[in-house]
Amino acid sequence: MQSSAIPVYELDAFERLVATSPNVLAEHPCVVRGFTAQWAASRSWTSLENLTGAFGSFPVTAGAPQFTTHKHAKMCQVKTDFGTYLRYVRDPDRLEELFEGKWSKGDASVLRALDLPLYCGNLRLVRHSREKVLSQIDPLVPDPIEYLNDEIPYYYQSGNHVWLYVSLAGALTPLHQDNNAVIAYLAQLQGHKEAILYSPADKPHYWRRDLGYMDPLSPNDAEFPSWREARPWTASLNPGELLIWGPNWAHHVVTLSNSITVSFDIVNALNLGAYTRSHDWRVELGLIARKNADLFRARMPHPRIRAAFDDTEDGHLGREVMLCVLRDALAAPLAERSRRVKAEMLQVLESA
Numbered sequence: 001m002q003s004s005a006i007p008v009y010e011l012d013a014f015e016r017l018v019a020t021s022p023n024v025l026a027e028h029p030c031v032v033r034g035f036t037a038q039w040a041a042s043r044s045w046t047s048l049e050n051l052t053g054a055f056g057s058f059p060v061t062a063g064a065p066q067f068t069t070h071k072h073a074k075m076c077q078v079k080t081d082f083g084t085y086l087r088y089v090r091d092p093d094r095l096e097e098l099f100e101g102k103w104s105k106g107d108a109s110v111l112r113a114l115d116l117p118l119y120c121g122n123l124r125l126v127r128h129s130r131e132k133v134l135s136q137i138d139p140l141v142p143d144p145i146e147y148l149n150d151e152i153p154y155y156y157q158s159g160n161h162v163w164l165y166v167s168l169a170g171a172l173t174p175l176h177q178d179n180n181a182v183i184a185y186l187a188q189l190q191g192h193k194e195a196i197l198y199s200p201a202d203k204p205h206y207w208r209r210d211l212g213y214m215d216p217l218s219p220n221d222a223e224f225p226s227w228r229e230a231r232p233w234t235a236s237l238n239p240g241e242l243l244i245w246g247p248n249w250a251h252h253v254v255t256l257s258n259s260i261t262v263s264f265d266i267v268n269a270l271n272l273g274a275y276t277r278s279h280d281w282r283v284e285l286g287l288i289a290r291k292n293a294d295l296f297r298a299r300m301p302h303p304r305i306r307a308a309f310d311d312t313e314d315g316h317l318g319r320e321v322m323l324c325v326l327r328d329a330l331a332a333p334l335a336e337r338s339r340r341v342k343a344e345m346l347q348v349l350e351s352a
């Protein structure tokens, strides 16, 4: 299908659009200009030296491509720390020396043959100091986009929802959907990227359960015979621009010039039900509960929680913990907005 250029708005025009059409992100992604300039991160996170000082010791992996979403895709990967990854970004020719003994998939010679740079996309920024990190990207969303993140129990623990991407020209994030049906944005602080997005309604044409996602730059006719029926929505992303998309939109992102990007995940009225029905946060919450079993058992002395701890399925434990937290919260006085969110989550979870 004919591709569509993702519409570009100045911040005030985008804010008027969202005010009159709150569900616009379900219709199409948007590029917004003039939002990130107000962030402290536009200055503090655009220096690799600052980033090394703030996050250099955090453990990460870096892959080429960032991860794979097709059964037959090849990949290289190293286990390292963010500071070492940033040294690689400064000087990619130090590949062999920096990652000696760190390869979990492939090695330096396979990587050179793949002709893709390593790309780290799993820095867990918010696990350690949420306020310090969120204050750098304040305000978190353009007015009047609503976000209910803070009303969702364990939101920032049961999933990574703030991402910092530092990437070399050529770095690839293959086509995928984000976990937990979040609304998400890419805020470009430095360098350029090119993104191709597809509506969830077109998914039968670009995804197969047995294979995964197609490559939008080189669709395989035999594997995805109806790929022409899927409409690609395209945008090039320049410094100071924000690309925002609705729940379950698939995206493929190529870094065109050395780049720094912040990504943030949003839950609001558009996707609270889909978020609640997702499996990903349940598994993470179940794992947190298992790691802190004594604390969770003591706080939630219920037979169903006890039984869920004996169940081997982390997602089941996560769901039971959430049910318990929601019921306890709703039994006490709550602000109206918080009550509304938790009541909807409880209703969705009880009926699923």
Ligand SMILES: O=C(O)CCC(=O)C(=O)O
Binding pocket: 163, 165, 172, 173, 178, 184, 185, 186, 193, 251, 253, 254, 261, 263
């Ligand atoms: O910027 C990229 O390379 C991809 C980012 C992405 O997929 C995301 O933030 O959801």
Ligand SMILES: [Fe+2]
Binding pocket: 176, 177, 178, 251
């Ligand atoms: Fe993504």
